[in-house]
Amino acid sequence: MRAFDAEAFVAAxxxxxxxxxxxxxxxxxxxxxxxxxxxxxxxxxxxxxEPPFWAFAWPGSQALARHxxxxxxxxxxxxxxDFAAGGGLAAIxxxxxxxxxxxxxxxxxxxxxxxxLNARGNGVRLDAIASDIVGEACRWDVILCxxxxxxxxxxxxxxxxxxxxxxxxxxxxxxPGRAYMPHEGLCEVARFVxxxxxxxxxxxxxxxxxxxxxxxxxxxxPLSRRYRLPPRSQDAA
Numbered sequence: 001m002r003a004f005d006a007e008a009f010v011a012a013x014x015x016x017x018x019x020x021x022x023x024x025x026x027x028x029x030x031x032x033x034x035x036x037x038x039x040x041x042x043x044x045x046x047x048x049x050e051p052p053f054w055a056f057a058w059p060g061s062q063a064l065a066r067h068x069x070x071x072x073x074x075x076x077x078x079x080x081x082d083f084a085a086g087g088g089l090a091a092i093x094x095x096x097x098x099x100x101x102x103x104x105x106x107x108x109x110x111x112x113x114x115x116x117l118n119a120r121g122n123g124v125r126l127d128a129i130a131s132d133i134v135g136e137a138c139r140w141d142v143i144l145c146x147x148x149x150x151x152x153x154x155x156x157x158x159x160x161x162x163x164x165x166x167x168x169x170x171x172x173x174x175x176p177g178r179a180y181m182p183h184e185g186l187c188e189v190a191r192f193v194x195x196x197x198x199x200x201x202x203x204x205x206x207x208x209x210x211x212x213x214x215x216x217x218x219x220x221x222p223l224s225r226r227y228r229l230p231p232r233s234q235d236a237a
Contacts (some may be wrong), residue, residue, distance in 0.1 A: 008112035010054075014114075014232045016121065019089060020118035020195040021162035022065045025098070027087050030055035032035040032199075054087045054111035059194040059201070060147030061086050063208035066112040067172075067190050068144075072097035074170075078141035081105060081133075081169075083158075084148045088115035094144070096123040101139070102126040104231035105133045125217050134161045136167045162213055176206040185214040190205065 002204035006198060013036050030036035036055050050084050064082075068075055068090065074096035082091035085104035094102045104115045104126055112130035136159060143165055150157045159182065162171050175181045189210040196206050 006110050007117055010110060010114045010117055013052075014055055019062045019065075021192065022057070022089060024069065024120075025065065025089060025092050026121050027057060027089060028055070028114055028121070029057060029087070052110065053195075054106065054108060054114045056068055056086075056215075057089055058086060058147050059176040059196055059206040059208045060145075062091040062194050063174045063176075063190075063192040063210060064146050064172065065091035066192055067114070067210055068093040068097045071178075075099040075142055079139065081140040081143045083133075083143055083145045085115060086111060086146065087117050088126070090144050090146055091115065091126050092119060092122050092124055094142075096122075097120075099142075103129055105129040105131070107132050110133065132157055138165050140165075140169050143169050143171045145171065147174055147176055147178065149175060150178045150179040151175070151182050155182075155211060163215075164216050166213045166215045173211045173213060174208050175211060176201075176208045186211040187214065188212075198214040 002025070012228045014030055014125055016026050017029045017031070017161055019029075020064070030052065036052050045125065073093045077100050080091070080094045080099045080102045082094065082102060082104040085091050085106050088104045091102045091104035106115065106128070107130070109130045112128040114128070115128040143162070145162065148158060162173075165171055167175055173181070176194070189212050191210070194206050194208050196204065198204065
């Protein structure tokens with residue numbers, strides 16, 4: 001699908017509105033789940049596009065954006081990746097907070113189109129990436145991940161890579177209580193109560209915790225403990 005067609009589809013099936021926790025940023029959002037889902041399912045059958053997760057301001061992305069705008073120093077001057085960015089809410093917040101550069105990554109071309117539209121609508125510039133970047137070398141100082149541990153295959157695909165990224169970057173994951181979020185190697189950074197809807201979350205609010213992912217702790221013992229040299233024999237007289 002060409003970028004122009006994708007952007008036209010996004011614009012035709014959304015309205016410009018704000019997320020409950022981040023009124024500073026306008027987004028192209030679906031006002032109801034059913035019509036946008038039906039439109040995307042029709043497109044899915046024709047083109048193989050993903051479901052329209054980009055059309056909603058999910059609790060994780062709202063919490064990340066609010067955190068960044070409340071504490072701009074956490075991204076100011078940094079190279080930032082908004083991973084699984086949805087509509088780019090957290091990415092836009094990072095530019096507004098003074099990040100040096102921001103990449104917003106999504107595997108869905110429609111999501112990348114929504115990110116471009118949302119960035120332009122808020123007068124900011126960022127790079128929208130429509131590909132799976134898991135496995136790439138780290139080129140960022142801060143990596144933001146909003147609500148990425150909702151399925152076992154997704155978590156298994158991304159978590160080892162994010163752990164490696166934490167060796168050189170600060171990795172924050174926003175978790176609204178998903179079943180596959182890891183329980184070890186995390187440090188709590190902040191907590192937000194995010195209003196939501198019964199349609200999206202089967203409840204009217206979600207408590208979202210921002211976790212910083214710890215670096216990988218190697219289970220491999222030091223070289224001196226793994227290899228024992230045989231005792232030296234005495235030289236013959």
